[in-house]
Amino acid sequence: MLELFKQYLQKKVAITDEQFALISDKLKIKTFEKNEMILMKGEVSSHVYFVLDGLLRSYSIDSKGKTHIIQFAPEQWWLSERNGILFNAESEFFLDAIETTKAVVLPKDFITESAKIVPCMYELNASMLNNAIRFMQKRINMLLSATAEERYLDFIKLYPNLTLRVPQWMIASYLGITPESLSRVRKDLAHKHFKA
Amino acid sequence: MLELFKQYLQKKVAITDEQFALISDKLKIKTFEKNEMILMKGEVSSHVYFVLDGLLRSYSIDSKGKTHIIQFAPEQWWLSERNGILFNAESEFFLDAIETTKAVVLPKDFITESAKIVPCMYELNASMLNNAIRFMQKRINMLLSATAEERYLDFIKLYPNLTLRVPQWMIASYLGITPESLSRVRKDLAHKHFKA
DNA sequence: CATTTTTCTTATCATAGGTCAATGCCGGTG
DNA sequence: CACCGGCATTGACCTATGATAAGAAAAATG
Numbered sequence: 001m002l003e004l005f006k007q008y009l010q011k012k013v014a015i016t017d018e019q020f021a022l023i024s025d026k027l028k029i030k031t032f033e034k035n036e037m038i039l040m041k042g043e044v045s046s047h048v049y050f051v052l053d054g055l056l057r058s059y060s061i062d063s064k065g066k067t068h069i070i071q072f073a074p075e076q077w078w079l080s081e082r083n084g085i086l087f088n089a090e091s092e093f094f095l096d097a098i099e100t101t102k103a104v105v106l107p108k109d110f111i112t113e114s115a116k117i118v119p120c121m122y123e124l125n126a127s128m129l130n131n132a133i134r135f136m137q138k139r140i141n142m143l144l145s146a147t148a149e150e151r152y153l154d155f156i157k158l159y160p161n162l163t164l165r166v167p168q169w170m171i172a173s174y175l176g177i178t179p180e181s182l183s184r185v186r187k188d189l190a191h192k193h194f195k196a
Numbered sequence: 197m198l199e200l201f202k203q204y205l206q207k208k209v210a211i212t213d214e215q216f217a218l219i220s221d222k223l224k225i226k227t228f229e230k231n232e233m234i235l236m237k238g239e240v241s242s243h244v245y246f247v248l249d250g251l252l253r254s255y256s257i258d259s260k261g262k263t264h265i266i267q268f269a270p271e272q273w274w275l276s277e278r279n280g281i282l283f284n285a286e287s288e289f290f291l292d293a294i295e296t297t298k299a300v301v302l303p304k305d306f307i308t309e310s311a312k313i314v315p316c317m318y319e320l321n322a323s324m325l326n327n328a329i330r331f332m333q334k335r336i337n338m339l340l341s342a343t344a345e346e347r348y349l350d351f352i353k354l355y356p357n358l359t360l361r362v363p364q365w366m367i368a369s370y371l372g373i374t375p376e377s378l379s380r381v382r383k384d385l386a387h388k389h390f391k392a
Numbered sequence: 393c394a395t396t397t398t399t400c401t402t403a404t405c406a407t408a409g410g411t412c413a414a415t416g417c418c419g420g421t422g
Numbered sequence: 423c424a425c426c427g428g429c430a431t432t433g434a435c436c437t438a439t440g441a442t443a444a445g446a447a448a449a450a451t452g
Contacts, residue, residue: 060337123308126325137267137289140266141288143372144266168429364399374440379400382400383401
């Protein structure tokens with residue numbers, strides 16, 4: 001299974017099989033069962049996850065008990081909890097597995113350590129993080145400026161396969177609306193399609 | 197003025213005056229006048245800005261001509277446009293100066309180049325980026341789960357001095373509400389304070 | 393310091409989306 | 423195969439926030 005991770009790295013940066021062998025002993029692969037909790041709010045996490053197969057998510061629960069999805073992490077996405085990584089501080093979010101998932105587990109100092117052997121790991125890290133920021137800025141912009149319908153259409157375009165894999169109430173929770181509203185949005189869209 | 201930037205770096209990582217001297221020749225300081233545009237949507241940016249004094253912002257304009265503030269960058273904050281940095285692609289956002297601002301201008305390869313001389317620059321970069329992500333996740337969570345009033349109170353706590361420096365319509369734009377709504381929220385809060 | 397421009401407030405009305413409740417629809421599981 | 427629990431849909435109603443318009447206040451400008 002680590003083979004998949006190696007391929008991912010090699011697609012991104014120039015890293016040889018030999019180099020990968022040198023750093024990969026710090027890596028473990030872990031399987032999470034469907035609905036398994038990975039991290040609770042209030043716990044301190046020191047791991048970074050790279051999803052090989054399956055689907056993870058991070059989310060919060062507000063004072064009224066409602067769930068809000070911060071991030072989906074399907075295949076080839078990264079998931080981590082920054083309070084723990086940066087400050088050994090408690091997590092504000094929950095992490096769990098939506099589907100049975102195989103993920104690479106990287107200790108939080110993996111990048112630093114492996115970069116001592118393979119310097120380009122720093123480049124990889126920076127480009128990953130910058131990319132995450134780019135995505136989040138786009139999402140913030142949508143939340144600030146777009147209607148529920150626009151956000152849903154954008155979601156479908158961005159994550160066509162997630163749209164099929166996750167229940168609608170989770171998509172609603174990611175979009176910042178209620179499941180009922182999403183249902184209405186979909187109904188409206190269906191109507192429009194007929195007319196066109 | 198670069199002295200200020202050196203102090204910032206030295207607070208974050210172990211970098212000597214000599215090391216700083218070696219990398220600082222790549223840096224320029226630029227002054228932006230109040231209301232000066234730094235980058236238009238559609239342009240390609242290859243710079244990163246570190247604010248020494250003043251206030252920058254990134255924002256979008258939607259199809260109805262409304263402005264949405266993605267980020268404020270007051271003193272000691274970073275501002276950049278990721279499409280340009282990562283892919284030489286066109287910017288989706290505008291950058292401009294809210295106040296007359298002095299900022300360090302870093303070419304996009306500054307981190308990589310300076311890390312060749314001062315390796316810990318990579319650490320700095322990663323912690324900056326992770327921190328930015330942490331902030332944005334918090335903001336996304338607020339946009340998903342909190343009312344206008346809650347978001348405003350959170351804003352005041354997070355940026356107490358910005359609250360005084362920027363016009364309310366900009367705060368409203370950052371919070372994702374209209375200036376009129378923010379005005380109402382403030383009125384309600386004032387009432388509650390009297391009662392308490 | 394008078395004038396113009398921008399920002400803030402207030403009031404009224406409109407609407408997107410939330411809430412609550414009922415119903416139907418599966419896909420498990422005993 | 424009957425039952426159950428999670429999901430999705432729908433309808434009726436409600437509320438937070440948006441739209442519009444007007445005036446007041448504050449800030450910029452000559």
